[in-house]
Amino acid sequence: MKVRTFKSLNITYLPKYATIFVFLAVFALIFMLTHKGILELCGTCRAHAERLPVPAQFQKKVNSVIPIVPLDFCTFTPLSPKDANEEKVILQSIAWPDTPPLPSPFYLNETSDPAHSTFSILPQRSRGRWHMGDKLEVFIKMYNFQGRPKKSGGDVIVARLHSSTLGAGVAGQVVDHLNGSYTAVFSLLWEGRAQVEVTLVHPSEAVTVLHRLTREQPDRIFFQSVFRSGSVTETTTCNVCLRPTQQPVCNYTDPYTGEPWFCYKPKRLSCDARVYHAKGDFKQNLQAGEEKLFQSGVNMKVFIPASGGDSVTVMPKQKGQTAVKSSTAKSEPSGYYYQGAWQSHGRSTVHQFNTSSAITQCLNGKKVLLYGDSTIRQWFEHLNKELPDLKEFNLHNHKQVGPLMALDYANNILVTYRCHGPPLRFAKVPTSELHYIANELDSVIGGSNTVVVLGIWSHFSTFPIEVYIHRLQSIRKAVMRLLSRAPDTLVVVRTANLKALTLYETLTNSDWYSLQRDMVLRAVFKGINVHLVDAWEMGLAHHLPHSLHPQPPIIKNMIDVLLSYICPVKGS
Ligand SMILES: *[C@@H]1O[C@H](CO)[C@@H](O)[C@H](O)[C@H]1NC(C)=O
Ligand SMILES: *[C@@H]1O[C@H](CO)[C@@H](O)[C@H](O)[C@H]1NC(C)=O
Ligand SMILES: *[C@@H]1O[C@H](CO)[C@@H](O)[C@H](O)[C@H]1NC(C)=O
Ligand SMILES: *[C@@H]1O[C@H](CO)[C@@H](O)[C@H](O)[C@H]1NC(C)=O
Numbered sequence: 001m002k003v004r005t006f007k008s009l010n011i012t013y014l015p016k017y018a019t020i021f022v023f024l025a026v027f028a029l030i031f032m033l034t035h036k037g038i039l040e041l042c043g044t045c046r047a048h049a050e051r052l053p054v055p056a057q058f059q060k061k062v063n064s065v066i067p068i069v070p071l072d073f074c075t076f077t078p079l080s081p082k083d084a085n086e087e088k089v090i091l092q093s094i095a096w097p098d099t100p101p102l103p104s105p106f107y108l109n110e111t112s113d114p115a116h117s118t119f120s121i122l123p124q125r126s127r128g129r130w131h132m133g134d135k136l137e138v139f140i141k142m143y144n145f146q147g148r149p150k151k152s153g154g155d156v157i158v159a160r161l162h163s164s165t166l167g168a169g170v171a172g173q174v175v176d177h178l179n180g181s182y183t184a185v186f187s188l189l190w191e192g193r194a195q196v197e198v199t200l201v202h203p204s205e206a207v208t209v210l211h212r213l214t215r216e217q218p219d220r221i222f223f224q225s226v227f228r229s230g231s232v233t234e235t236t237t238c239n240v241c242l243r244p245t246q247q248p249v250c251n252y253t254d255p256y257t258g259e260p261w262f263c264y265k266p267k268r269l270s271c272d273a274r275v276y277h278a279k280g281d282f283k284q285n286l287q288a289g290e291e292k293l294f295q296s297g298v299n300m301k302v303f304i305p306a307s308g309g310d311s312v313t314v315m316p317k318q319k320g321q322t323a324v325k326s327s328t329a330k331s332e333p334s335g336y337y338y339q340g341a342w343q344s345h346g347r348s349t350v351h352q353f354n355t356s357s358a359i360t361q362c363l364n365g366k367k368v369l370l371y372g373d374s375t376i377r378q379w380f381e382h383l384n385k386e387l388p389d390l391k392e393f394n395l396h397n398h399k400q401v402g403p404l405m406a407l408d409y410a411n412n413i414l415v416t417y418r419c420h421g422p423p424l425r426f427a428k429v430p431t432s433e434l435h436y437i438a439n440e441l442d443s444v445i446g447g448s449n450t451v452v453v454l455g456i457w458s459h460f461s462t463f464p465i466e467v468y469i470h471r472l473q474s475i476r477k478a479v480m481r482l483l484s485r486a487p488d489t490l491v492v493v494r495t496a497n498l499k500a501l502t503l504y505e506t507l508t509n510s511d512w513y514s515l516q517r518d519m520v521l522r523a524v525f526k527g528i529n530v531h532l533v534d535a536w537e538m539g540l541a542h543h544l545p546h547s548l549h550p551q552p553p554i555i556k557n558m559i560d561v562l563l564s565y566i567c568p569v570k571g572s
Contacts, residue, residue, distance in 0.1 A: 074218045074241035076466045079258050079473070086524075087469050094465070094519045096211070097178055099154035099204040106289030108145050112155050112203035114299060116143035118307035119184070119198045132188055132317040134324035136161065138172070138196050140182040140304060150180030154204035156512050157304075158498065159184035160541055162337075163193045169541035170336035172196075173329045185329035188314045189336045189345065195311045198304040201501075201511050206293040206300070209286065210512050214462060219243065221462045221508055222280040223423065225431070227266040227273040234266035237280060240423055240467050250274070254421070257438045257474040260467070261422050277434055279425040282508055294503045301501055301546070334534040335561075337541055342557040344564075353563045356387050362567035363387075363413045368451045369444065370417040371437045373424075375535070375549060376455030376494055379562070380404055380417040382555050390415060400426045401433055420456045420471075423463060436471075438478035446486025451566055452479075455494035455535075457521060458548065461513035468517050472524040483529055491530040492565055494558070495521055497539040498546035509548070531565045533558050 078084035103110070122137040130136060140157060142150040159172035172184040184198060202210070213220060223238040242249055242262045250271035252261040265271060294300050335344045344350045353359045368383070370376050377400070384392050384406050390413060392406040404417040419426070421436035437454060444452065454475065460468040479491055496518035498511050518536050525532070535550070538558060544551045550558075 073243050074464055076241075076260060076464070076470060078466075078470065083470070083473050086473065087466065090469055090520055090523050091465070093523060094516050096207060096516075097154040097176055097204075098152065099208040099211070100152055102205055102208055102287075102290070104287075106287065106292065108292050108299075110144045110146065110148075111205040111293060112142050112150055112200065112299065113145040113147075114200040114302040114304045116145065116147050117141060117150075117200070117304045118143075119196065119304050119310075120307045121196060121309060121312060122183075130188055130194075130312045130314045131321055131323070132191060132314060133321070134188045134314075135326035135329075136186040136188055136194070136196075136312060137326055137328065138184040138186070138198065140174075140184060140198055142180045142182070150204075152180060152204065153178035153182070154207055155182070156201040156204075156207060156515070157182055157184070157198060158201055158511075158540055159186070159196065159198045161186040161188075161194045161196055162541070162543060163190070163195060164543060166190060166192055166338065167340040168192075168194070168336065168338050169543060170333050171537040171540040173331055173333075175328045183326075183328045185326045187333055187336075187345070188312075189333075189343075190338055191314050191316055193311055194314055196306065197310075200299065200302050200304055201498075202506075203293060203299050206506075206510075207512055209290050209293060210506075210510055213285070213507060214464065214513075217283065217285055218462065218464050220283045220285065221423070221425065222283070223425075224278050224280045225263045225274045226276040226278070227269040228275045229269050229273045232268055234269050236264040236266050238263035238277070238422075240463050254436055254439070256442075257436050257471075259421060259436055259471060259474065274431050277422060277424065277429040277431055278427060282504070284504075284507060286507070291503055294501075294506050296502065300506065333541075334532070334537050335541075337557075340553065340557075342538060342561060344561075348564065349569065350557075350561050350564045351567075351569055352560055356389075359383070359387055359559075359563060360389065360408065360411050360413070362563045363408075363415075364411045366413055366449050366451055366566065368413070368415045368453065370415070370453045370455070371440060372420050372453075372455035372494070373458050374400065375458060375497070376453060377402070377404070377417050377419075378549055378555055379453065379455075379494075379559060380406070380415060382552070382559055383415055386559075387413075397433070398426075398428065401429045403433070420459070423459050423467075425459055436474070438474040441475070441478035441482050444482055444486075444489075446482050446489035448488035450486070451490045451492065451562075452482070453492045453494065453562065454479075457496040457514065457517050458509060460517055461509045465516060465520065469520055469524070472521060476524055476528065479530060480528060487529075490566060492533060492562055493521065493525050493530050494533045495535045497535040497548075497550060499548035500546055505548075511546075533561045 078087050119138050119140045122139055142155055144150055153176040157174045159174055160169055162169035168190045170186060170189055172186045175183045219239045224235050225238045227234045240260050248265040250263045250265050333345050335342050341352055342350050370380050384390055389410060390406045390408045395405060397403060401419050402417045406415045421434055482489055496514040538554055539546055539550050542554050
């Protein structure tokens with residue numbers, strides 16, 4: 001089993017990852033062995049799924065580092081003891097190192113300052129000569145605004161190694177030493193120049209704030225629903241959990257998946273009169289001065305300078321070469337760019353589908369069913385743009401919400417898109433279109449002509465992570481039911497990605513939130529027969545700026561990875 005690369009992962013957690021992977025594999029195996037016979041019946045058995053009280057350990061602090069505990073008004077009950085156990089393991093695995101408390105009143109002086117911080121390429125063991133297959137280690141030392149060394153960890157740092165002339169790039173793995181220093185480890189996968197780039201995404205003190213916001217204000221993004229009957233229209237606030245008030249509540253918890261959703265009951269209308277879901281607004285509740293922790297160009301997404309050289313020249317692999325290994329990081333990147341094209345670093349090969357005829361030939365006779373958020377809708381749009389014979393059928397639905405459908409009659413290709421269930425920050429979604437992916441998958445027949453693509457992450461950032469874990473667990477169960485009834489179905493999961501950050505974007509959708517959800521996603525789908533498109537690394541390794549909706553060259557590479565899963569070239 002290949003060990004995944006988790007950026008900014010503290011080395012002390014690596015053994016825990018190993019534990020989860022083993023756990024998930026064993027869990028998946030036991031589940032398959034014990035549930036094989038009843039999987040097909042689960043459409044009926046789900047409704048009777050046991051609801052157990054939250055085990056005591058989840059109501060207290062999950063770990064001593066940073067508790068990821070929602071306030072009392074926002075607690076969630078895992079559906080089964082197995083789910084609860086998995087949730088516990090996942091929460092432990094993503095626990096972030098302790099981050100410093102903030103001074104009150106707030107001032108920046110002692111917080112991490114990228115301009116004072118430095119990185120240096122570690123020369124030892126390679127004697128300054130690097131070869132393909134070696135590991136390159138970079139030592140990062142953090143300082144505060146007063147130029148004093150930082151003594152604790154928890155900064156959010158990403159790193160890439162790249163060459164603009166070669167169109168090459170690879171994500172590094174950052175290991176936190178918890179003492180103000182970090183090591184970034186890179187795999188050397190191309191010959192020639194390679195330049196190190198280290199970026200402070202957030203100082204550790206910003207994580208203190210981001211974490212507090214989710215704990216204290218899990219409802220800071222809120223939603224609305226319009227209720228209508230005859231000439232009466234009312235609008236109320238909705239969320240995954242609502243603060244208790246005198247107002248009665250409508251409970252829209254999904255009977256099959258158990259996904260929670262609530263609206264305050266309208267005064268005059270019944271809960272059944274709900275016609276639209278819509279995004280509400282965002283309550284920003286920072287304490288005075290804290291916004292200074294989120295300044296582009298100062299301490300958010302800022303390069304950390306090199307203290308010496310920032311480049312190496314990578315020589316060809318030598319006969320009998322013993323590769324320089326890393327003692328701090330063992331995992332491998334999933335791939336890298338070379339001449340602008342994503343190369344897989346694993347067993348599978350990525351092929352380039354440069355022309356519409358190459359794509360059409362691959363998709364001939366296929367149904368491609370896309371489910372998720374706007375980052376997966378981009379793939380629908382890309383295929384529509386690239387394939388002149390694929391015509392979008394106008395279903396008169398809102399572009400964000402879908403469902404969207406495109407057909408190529410001659411080649412018998414169907415591509416559809418449907419958004420995931422709430423929470424959804426879309427302008428206006430008819431309640432009849434609020435479908436959970438797990439329930440949708442239960443109506444997919446599946447088979448060798450069916451490709452299911454899932455991309456669900458960015459609307460979950462502000463809510464307690466348990467909401468996301470639960471959502472993915474229910475999707476995974478549906479994927480396993482699908483793969484059990486139609487094992488030839490191809491299931492592909494797109495991971496999260498880094499994005500451009502402003503203060504608003506950060507408080508609602510920081511890369512730190514995405515990173516944690518990305519780790520959850522990989523953990524939940526580990527060990528089952530789904531294929532990942534590593535959007536995280538594909539965005540990080542590329543020279544184009546981080547973007548919630550990556551630019552066309554990156555999408556083209558993602559589609560190449562997708563098509564390579566659908567149409568692997570024989571013998572590779
Ligand atoms: C912050 O640093 C500045 C400049 O070093 C110094 O003048 C100021 O007193 C410091 N503030 C605090 C609260 O330490
Ligand atoms: C922090 O820990 C790393 C790894 O153990 C070590 O190499 C480094 O010297 C330490 N730095 C300080 C300032 O203690
Ligand atoms: C909402 O409904 C679900 C399922 O019908 C139930 O399990 C849950 O306890 C209800 N929640 C509240 C707060 O009433
Ligand atoms: C696809 O296009 C790229 C860039 O133009 C080129 O380098 C590559 O060889 C092409 N691949 C195929 C399979 O046509």
